[in-house]
Amino acid sequence: xxxxxxxxxxxxxxxxxxxLRRPDWDVVLHEQGPRRDEPAVGTAFGLWPAAMTALDxxxxxxxxxxxxxxxxxxxxxxxxxxxxxxxxxxxxxxxxRTTLHRALRDALPDRTQWRNARxxxxxxxxxxxxxxxxxxxxxxRRSHWGDRSTARSRPVTIIRGVIDHDLSRGEVTEYWGDGxxxxxxxxxxxxTNWFTAIPRxxxxxxxxxxxxxxxxxxxxxxxxxxxxxxxxxxHTLINGVHVSRTLTTTVxxxxxxxxxxxxxxxxxxxxxxxxxxxxxxxxxELLNQHQPTEALRRYRTRRxxxxxxxxxxxxxxxxxxxxxxxxxxxxxxxxxxxxxxLTTGGADGA
Ligand SMILES: Cc1cc2nc3c(=O)[nH]c(=O)nc-3n(C[C@H](O)[C@H](O)[C@H](O)COP(=O)(O)OP(=O)(O)OC[C@H]3O[C@@H](n4cnc5c(N)ncnc54)[C@H](O)[C@@H]3O)c2cc1C
Numbered sequence: 001x002x003x004x005x006x007x008x009x010x011x012x013x014x015x016x017x018x019x020l021r022r023p024d025w026d027v028v029l030h031e032q033g034p035r036r037d038e039p040a041v042g043t044a045f046g047l048w049p050a051a052m053t054a055l056d057x058x059x060x061x062x063x064x065x066x067x068x069x070x071x072x073x074x075x076x077x078x079x080x081x082x083x084x085x086x087x088x089x090x091x092x093x094x095x096x097r098t099t100l101h102r103a104l105r106d107a108l109p110d111r112t113q114w115r116n117a118r119x120x121x122x123x124x125x126x127x128x129x130x131x132x133x134x135x136x137x138x139x140x141r142r143s144h145w146g147d148r149s150t151a152r153s154r155p156v157t158i159i160r161g162v163i164d165h166d167l168s169r170g171e172v173t174e175y176w177g178d179g180x181x182x183x184x185x186x187x188x189x190x191x192t193n194w195f196t197a198i199p200r201x202x203x204x205x206x207x208x209x210x211x212x213x214x215x216x217x218x219x220x221x222x223x224x225x226x227x228x229x230x231x232x233x234x235h236t237l238i239n240g241v242h243v244s245r246t247l248t249t250t251v252x253x254x255x256x257x258x259x260x261x262x263x264x265x266x267x268x269x270x271x272x273x274x275x276x277x278x279x280x281x282x283x284x285e286l287l288n289q290h291q292p293t294e295a296l297r298r299y300r301t302r303r304x305x306x307x308x309x310x311x312x313x314x315x316x317x318x319x320x321x322x323x324x325x326x327x328x329x330x331x332x333x334x335x336x337x338x339x340x341x342l343t344t345g346g347a348d349g350a
Contacts, residue, residue: 001026002292005127007119007140011097012259012276013133014104019058019284022109028127029108032118041237042096043160044185044193046071046172049091051274054281063103068095069186074172076335081221084176084335094172096162096187100273122255129292130255133280136242138261144252151242151264156318157202158267159209160195161236167192167227175220176332179324181268182217182224194227195267197322200240206233241266243315246308251300254292258283258303265311266318275307 001023006013009031017027047055047064055061071094075086122130122140132140136151167184174183180198187193196213203209210231217224244264250257259276282303286295323331 002129003028003127004129004131004287005030005125006131006133007122007125008132008134008138008259008261009105009114010133010135010259010276011100011104011273012261012280013131014101014108015054015058015277015280016131016133016258016284017112018060018104018107018109019281019288021288022111024288026113027109027111028113028115030115030117030119030125033116041160041235042098042162042187043195043237044094044096044162044187045100045273046185046270047093047095047100047277048271048274051277052091052093054278057281057285058107060103060107063107064095064100065093067099067103068093069170069188070094071170071172071186073170074174076174076176077221078332079175079177079220081175082336084332085338092172094186094193096193097273128254129287129296131283132255132257132261133259133276134261136244136260136264138257140255141247141257141261144255145247145257149245149247151244154241154243154266154315154318155200156197156241156266156322157200158195158197158239158241159213159236160193160239161231162187163192163194163227163230163232163235164190165192165230166190167194167223167230173223174321175224176321176328177220178328179322180216181321182220182227184223184227192227192230194231197241197268197318199322203238206236206238209238210236241318244311247304249300250304251296254296256283256296256299262303263307263311265314267314268317268321269310269314271310271314275310279303279307 003026005028007030009029017029052061072089076084122143132138141149168186172185182196185193214228250262258279283299
């Protein structure tokens, strides 16, 4: 039996722990504690086809499908509700973060050892394989890749929340205004998830943030104003955004980084959790099939480029979405022109 220490019981760490075969692997999962802000709010993730395929490989896709809601329509619009571009129909499942966590925890084999404590010094861990699944501010990355790998802050504030009735019409809609984006999605058939990104701003309370939004979204469509009117501080979160620096490798001897520890990105493409799931299933399957050294060697080449590209693309999309003044107008014209082949026939908001 080989021991793996997984630092972090978020989506990446839980998915890896669910993928590793017992009794071949003795899995020790270190989680510093419940994230008390998240269970209270339960904002949604969009799980794209690559993540659903990975979940299918570990037998969890149908469970997640039954707990979430399938969305087939997604569009980006301007503040006059005109479609900029619509995404082609795909197998995307929206699910609450809390629901996904619970489903992954329920899928853990009994023999998983939980250590409910923060790992302060990853050098003290003795597993044959050490996995940094400890998120954007990863202690594992800092201790093995050095202080220069520390995440950097983006000058953006995200306000997001859920509402106890449906305002999404079962669709994902993202409105791009002048220096602000506003998104609305379902969480379940009768609950709404919403989010907005604005240039960095500090609020003294969540209530103040919501008041600010109510004033600053008056030029957005009615759907947005209804969403803000229904938002409650106790079901709202306000965050900054941190992103990873480019890493030339996510493997260092017997230490490997997965999820946000390896490639934290802005949320614009909605792919951070998806990439974390794909990392974890890929790594778990390789560890199930090969000796650790060979598994990590293969993992290093398989999962380096595409998540880092996704991270870079998400950052570019964030800059585009938050363009201001004449740049916002030019952006809309370009996207509308590029997206025309996708939207012809499907546009209903023009
Ligand atoms: C506003 C917003 C919206 C998003 N929307 C989407 C979306 O629609 N779709 C999508 O795919 N992604 C989305 N993401 C990204 C997604 O949240 C992350 O990519 C995903 O949560 C990463 O999972 P993870 O397990 O790598 O890290 P985390 O979820 O951060 O988990 C890390 C875990 O490690 C634990 N930990 C940290 N340090 C230690 C330590 N030293 N010792 C022990 N435990 C430790 C933490 O408590 C935590 O539980 C969004 C992110 C944000 C901020």
